[in-house]
Amino acid sequence: MLPIIVLSISGIVTLFLGFLKSRWILMPLTLLFILAAIVGVLLDKNGISPYAGAFPTMLSTDNVSIAFSGIILLAALFIVPLSRYYANQENAQPAEYYAILLFSLVGALMMTSYENLIMLFVGLEILSISMYILTGSDKDNLRSGEAALKYFLMGSFATGILLFGVALVYGATGGFDLHMIANYVRNSGNISPMLYLGLSIMLIGILFKLSIAPFHFWTPDVYDGAPSVFTAFMSTIVKTAGFAALYKILSVSFSDLYGFWWVCLAITTIATLIIGNITAVYQTSFKRMLAYSSISHAGYLLMAVTTFNAYSQKAIIFYSLAYALSTITAFGVLIIVEQTANDKYEAFNGLGKRAPLLAFVNTVAMCSLAGMPLTAGFIGKFFVFTSAADNDMVWIMIIAILMSAVGFYYYFRVIIAMYMRPAIESDVDNEVVVPGIYRTVLMLATLLTILFGLAPDLLTALF
């Protein structure tokens, strides 16, 4: 509760700070606000926050929601500094931009801690509307506008579907409260078919937001068209919030209907893994590859949701964090490379010589995304596979493993480009400048990736 209050107020404050002459202060202030929100999360966790138990039927603070909130805020802390290039453009509106970013975090946090379907809807809308704006915020770029329009149309369509599902569930159970729904499912001997329909439709709405196949079509264009900072934002924070919401509703309200929903999720998991990974192979642009890779990682996360056992919670949380850290690093590198050339694979040629640090952090990020041991990504995959093996879902695991092998192919193409191919001649003279703040963020994310890969207990001990 406390972080939501902090972020809402600081968002409004930031809007007014736009009147200030000195724009440079906005980013440090935003970082400070996010740090304050993290402190709020910690206070909530230890129960010393004045609002810890407020509105228990609307928002709750259990260990899972705190873990997800932590991941979201940490990711935000890393992404905000990466917007430097963007916020310094001539006609940019940094105050509005940072304010919207803070508001979107409010939505994301609500999605991790809702107790009531109305709150889920409100949180999702706050997050989505902010994202529509941010996607289109590169006003001079036609592709950014196209992406925003697509995202808006598809996204509002999905929200509508979700709302329809919520309405059906309400019709069947007579309540929006998660526990009330759970009670209905557990105690009523004759479950209304409307509930099944409502659950299915709600799932479709959420899977849409998570870009799970077959509801993923909007993802590549939107991710590709949006400014890279927001693509990083969408593929980490929005995904984490979405999975937190999905896991919460399934585990709290519908755990007794596991026999019904696991089949739906298993099928979409397989479709997502196959489509995401195979299509990523054919991309020529690093950014578009990352878009498809985000689809495939949604598949691994969904696999952990599908297995739904003692291991899944740990798997989802660890995987989300590992994925967020590496994705942010990858996008950070991409943003810098984009300044010198473009987002094609060739732009990375010879980066190992031109900018050894960038090449190194990107290598670690790619290894982690691919699931190489000694990185956090491997431990995440290990937890996910363990949870699948525990349910005897070896067949899903084998598909996931085959697709991981495909993943190695496209992630290592970047590494090959960086270290083994000579730089394109037109790029050689463009010096790759790595601003200090980028360096800090990238090194920190890489360090955490390796640290959690070496000692995962540091993280698992927290929740």
Add this chain to the structure above:
Amino acid sequence: MLTLSLILIPAIASLLLPFIKGEITKTIAFVVALAELAVALFAISQFSPDIVTPQFAYDYPWIASMGVHFSGGMDGISMLLVLLTTILTPLIVLSTFGYSYNHSSAFYALILLMEAALIGVFTSQDAFVFYLFWEAALIPVYFLAAIWGGEKRIAITFKFFIYTIFGSLFMLVALVYLYMQTPGSHSSAIADIYKVALDSHTQSWVFWALFIAFAIKMPIFPFHTWQPDTYTESPTPATMLLSGIMLKMGIYGVIRWLLPIVPAGVAQWSTTVIILSIIGIIYGSIIAIQQKDLKKLLAYSSFAHVGLMAAGVFSLTLKGMQGAVIQMLAHGINVVGLFFVAEIIQRRLRTRDIDRMGGITQNTPVLTVFFMILMLGSVALPLTNGFVGEFLLLSGVYEFNHWYGAIAGLTIIFGAVYMLKMFQGVMFGEQNHWTEKVTDITLTESAVLLPLVVLVFWMGVAPGSFLKLTEPAVIQILQLATGK
């Protein structure tokens, strides 16, 4: 502790090396590799072969919540392979003296990293630590091959990389599955995984999941297609690492992580595997006879040899297994020597084409002697190291099935054909205007070959001490694998 320090010495050195620039890195890498050898020799002097439980063991909780321990130790088989790794690495480093690679600090750091990972593979006592090192061993050699390799290196090494990753991921499935079958709150320690009793249907698929990983690494027919090109295109130090040591990871994996874990699966599929291995022996030998490229010929000969080792292991006889273990050491020594000879010739002639060689022996008496001894070791002449291994291997396979033994025995004839043909083509015959100016080997080059040649004779004349080192461990594995 001794085991852990064997892993840590090269690992730490490899992390520090990139910060040092210049030619000195070469010397530092050599000194570190020698120090590592000294530690390994000290370990072997303290080692008592009759104790079958892992010695010099270390054990630290790693992912405590999952029951995963960072643990390792050595029994006789591990000890022998650690010895192989620590003997070959300094020689591989020494073989690059007098020849400079770009970014040499990274080059030597990767070699040392590879050494650390290999020792980790050979000593780990926990399934996930094993997997970790297994993957970790791939990365350095991939970069060595892909950065410093020949013209077509990028595509070829990428194929190699994806191929082996593909196999290892199957192994990960099997290991995770086995881990989940351990009782209680689960444990991935090898001792606990040995206790898992699966029904024969499950064993059957777990067998293949594990076997594919090992078969790709060895490689066994039909999983070998990455091998000849990768060996040829890699820079010779990487080829030596691949053929001399990394190939043994596959055989070691079968012995330690396949036979005792799925005995019923092994019983079900051993004939199939032996037939595949024998196909590999014949197929590899016949292609080797046709080869004109020196490195490619050695690559195919290596492929044929590893087939025999696999057949020996899967014969599930004491002779076959002991033969495979001793042959791992012998083959490592011979093949590294032969690849270095190929490199020496290539440095002088700038070609690997056998047709453009001939008459080299007239200028190079010392090289000829070294080359001949290594070549004879490779064709398994009595009193050389190859003889001991191949003799035991063939009698093991013969014990398993007379016909298979007889067909596998062709390897000796074929081996003699392609090796002698190569030796003749390279060293004897008329000199041409390229080979006229060939100079004999330098002092550093003979410093690499001399220890290898000494080992060829030592193992050939007195194989007993090596066999005694591994026998108790091999007997224990056999007991687990056959239930006898």
